[in-house]
Amino acid sequence: MKTRILLASALLSFCFYSCSQTEKVSFNETQLLNDLKELSSDAYEGRGFSKPGNYKAQEFIAKRFKELGLEPYEGSGYIQKFEHTFSGRWRQRMFPVKNAEKDLSNVPDTTVVGGNVVGMIKGKTDKSIVITGHLDHLGIRNGKIYNGADDDASGTAALFAIAEYFKNNAPKHNLILVAVDAEEIGSHGAEYFAANYKNAKENIVLNVNMDMIAHNDSLRLYASGLYHYPQLKTQLVDIKSPITLLFGHDDPNNKELDDWTYASDHRIFHKRKIPFIYFGVEDHKDYHKDTDTFENINQEFYVDAVKLIIQAIENYDQSL
Structure with missing residues (x-):
């Protein structure tokens, strides 16, 4: 009888550990998918930087x-507005005008307004x-809308689920949630945010960046950045999830995997020596194509990826 009791206790403890990892993260999953579907709909015209659909998304x-x-x-x-000036050459390359002069030196520079969308959940410390x-994508090109469901409506919509979870589970750190603009043209929105964050290096303990987290047929998600910040691995290794969390795409000496260190907005924090973890999937057939639509994401994978990321954020919040 004692053996049975001990065995039952061990099984109960194991189930509590493993099941609690997967079940403790709760948010409105239907709302998450609806938010992704909305942001990647034709109504936002691909959210091209400085375009009406982008402002509507903001x-x-x-x-x-x-x-x-x-x-x-x-x-x-x-909405944190910022200005960006396109050179004439850059403007003509990004937004071609028919019958434009071959000599682009006469194309005038153009200043436009972008906007990060920033919200905060206050914690118990001054650190964040x-x-x-x-939030931006490629807009309309050659008459086709590039909806950018995975890239990166998926990361933007995930911010809402993260906000919902931590409004109900008060964090230790301040959580600053940023839907960043102008990533596709050089991470100008992230640069503006970081440059205007008071004492960023001292007050920001971590950047968690999500860029393409909704589309992987092999159910694999990468956490990139551990080559540079190995101290951040412990909080990831014990996360239980139906999807496979892999590490890599951050070692410049590894010729088998692309180095994502400078592939998205996390590079802006990295160059300021602020640690980062970047969650993303490898490029897929719809990457930067008009077929990157809500219908082509992996819905169950996406929900599980967001749950995994929330677990990671909670682990970092409690341990850093």
Whole structure:
């Protein structure tokens, strides 16, 4: 009888550990998918930087942040506007004008306005974890809408689920959630955010960046950055999930895997020596194509990926 009791106790303990890892993360999964579907719909015209669909996306994200009870960043509203100037050559290459002069030296520079959408959940310390996903995509090209469901409506919509979870599970650190603009043209939104964050290196303990987390047929998600910040591995190794979490794509000496160290907005934090973890999938057949639509993501994989990322953020919040 004692053996049976001990065995039952051990099984109960194991189930509590493994099951609690997968079941303790709770948020409205239907809402997550609806948010992704909305942001990647034709109504936003591919969210091209400085285009009407992009501005519409900013307003939608700000509305969702308000509904979720996030505090505006520094009391100045949710949308952090910034200016960006395109050179004439760059503008003509990115947004071709028919019958333009072959000599692009006469094409005037153009200044446009972008906007990060930033919300905050206050913690118990002055230190912050910044969580990013970029809201912009490629817009309309040759008459086709590039919806960017995976790239990166998936990371942006995940911000809402993360916000929902941590509004119900108060964090130790301040959580700064940033839907970043202008990633596709050089991470100018992330640069503006970091450059204007007071004492960023001292006050930001970690950047968690999500860029393409909804589309992988092999059910594999990468956490990149451990080559540079090996101290961040412990918080990831014991996460239980139906999907496979892999490490890599961050070692410049590994010729078998692309190095993602500078592939997305996390590079802006890395260059300031702020540790980062970048969650993403490897490129797929719909990457940067008009077929990157809601219908082509892996819905169950996406929900599980967001749960995994929330577990990781919670582990970092409790241990850093």
